[in-house]
Amino acid sequence: MAFGDHDELLRAACFSALDRLRSRFGDELPKQNGLDAGFAFDGARVPFLNWQKGIFRAARQTGPAALSVMTSASSPYEADGVSEDDGYWYAYRKGESGRRDNDALRAAHLLQTPLVYFLSVAPGYFEALYPMYVEDDDPHAQRVHLAPGAIRLGEAVPLVDGNVARVFARLFRLAGDAREQSWPLAARHLPKVRAGEFNEALMELGALVCTPRNPRCGACPLQAACDGKDAPEQFPERKVRAARPLLAWDAYALLRKDGAVLLEQRKGEKLFGGLWELPRAKPPGVRLQGPLEKSGVVEQTLTHREVRVTVHSARASGEAREGFRWVVPEGLVKLGLSSLTRKTLRAAQVRLTSRAP
Numbered sequence: 518m519a520f521g522d523h524d525e526l527l528r529a530a531c532f533s534a535l536d537r538l539r540s541r542f543g544d545e546l547p548k549q550n551g552l553d554a555g556f557a558f559d560g561a562r563v564p565f566l567n568w569q570k571g572i573f574r575a576a577r578q579t580g581p582a583a584l585s586v587m588t589s590a591s592s593p594y595e596a597d598g599v600s601e602d603d604g605y606w607y608a609y610r611k612g613e614s615g616r617r618d619n620d621a622l623r624a625a626h627l628l629q630t631p632l633v634y635f636l637s638v639a640p641g642y643f644e645a646l647y648p649m650y651v652e653d654d655d656p657h658a659q660r661v662h663l664a665p666g667a668i669r670l671g672e673a674v675p676l677v678d679g680n681v682a683r684v685f686a687r688l689f690r691l692a693g694d695a696r697e698q699s700w701p702l703a704a705r706h707l708p709k710v711r712a713g714e715f716n717e718a719l720m721e722l723g724a725l726v727c728t729p730r731n732p733r734c735g736a737c738p739l740q741a742a743c744d745g746k747d748a749p750e751q752f753p754e755r756k757v758r759a760a761r762p763l764l765a766w767d768a769y770a771l772l773r774k775d776g777a778v779l780l781e782q783r784k785g786e787k788l789f790g791g792l793w794e795l796p797r798a799k800p801p802g803v804r805l806q807g808p809l810e811k812s813g814v815v816e817q818t819l820t821h822r823e824v825r826v827t828v829h830s831a832r833a834s835g836e837a838r839e840g841f842r843w844v845v846p847e848g849l850v851k852l853g854l855s856s857l858t859r860k861t862l863r864a865a866q867v868r869l870t871s872r873a874p
């Protein structure tokens with residue numbers, strides 16, 4: 518059995534076991550007497566996830582791609598769980614010890630294999646989102662973007678990673694963004710049978726023969742058809758990264774005597790739409806009970822822009838009108854908060870915790 522077949526069966530067993538757990542418990546799956554039992558596959562129990570590390574590739578798998586990722590309520594990773602454009606950012610694991618896990622995450626992107634995203638919704642409870650796909654890999658920002666999709670097990674799909682894009686860029690002397698132009702080329706050249714092996718062969722050619730420096734054109738099976746073999750290192754062309762526009766605003770951390778903080782739900786705009794964040798102006802109905810003081814400046818790089826938020830804090834009281842909500846610290850983890858909002862809350866010394874004090 519090829520690793521693709523074996524791992525597809527294992528993933529199918531995982532999804533079907535989660536279907537059964539959801540029909541028993543609903544959307545919030547308990548760790549205890551639920552997820553911690555794992556699922557049955559090929560006569561053995563396989564864990565759904567790794568409770569410590571977040572990124573999980575099961576020992577029973579033969580392929581390289583992660584089976585699941587998890588964000589706990591106390592995740593130290595800023596990029597985790599940021600809901601944006603119908604998906605979630607998920608941070609690479611930090612440090613040398615996380616390299617193998619990050620490779621598994623990136624393999625899920627390259628191979629476009631479906632995985633499960635376990636999202637902590639309360640202490641000991643997780644929502645299982647599946648099938649999710651790693652639709653974007655951003656090594657520069659050390660994170661991937663997860664998006665929901667349909668099961669595509671066994672489907673013949675083209676695959677373009679950096680190695681494949683380099684091969685196509687040289688074969689066809691592509692000017693401009695090689696990765697973008699390689700997708701239609703990969704689709705056009707994809708054979709109807711053994712598509713997976715074709716994809717793997719192209720990736721290997723890029724990794725072992727058509728290397729970034731000193732490609733071995735003399736040993737390349739595509740040499741006769743290659744337009745770029747006379748000057749391979751000129752391809753792919755270097756990208757000039759466009760400057761990201763800066764968005765800047767003030768945010769107000771208004772804190773009630775009982776520790777609750779006032780949040781506002783962003784209207785249905787694309788950036789942060791639907792998410793809860795600190796208000797950008799003092800809302801009507803709320804009275805300041807002390808001086809407004811600057812707490813800090815929070816900066817974050819998003820895919821297409823830089824964001825800078827100046828955070829001000831003050832004691833306050835009053836009613837939360839429509840679109841606003843007073844939230845106690847233990848309620849914050851249950852809301853859809855972007856990492857930017859979590860940073861602004863921390864700048865205002867607001868505790869983010871899943872437990873009551």
Ligand code: SF4
Nearest residue numbers: 727734737740743749
């Ligand atoms: S001939 Fe050289 S440049 Fe062209 S694909 Fe092969 S290794 Fe790459």
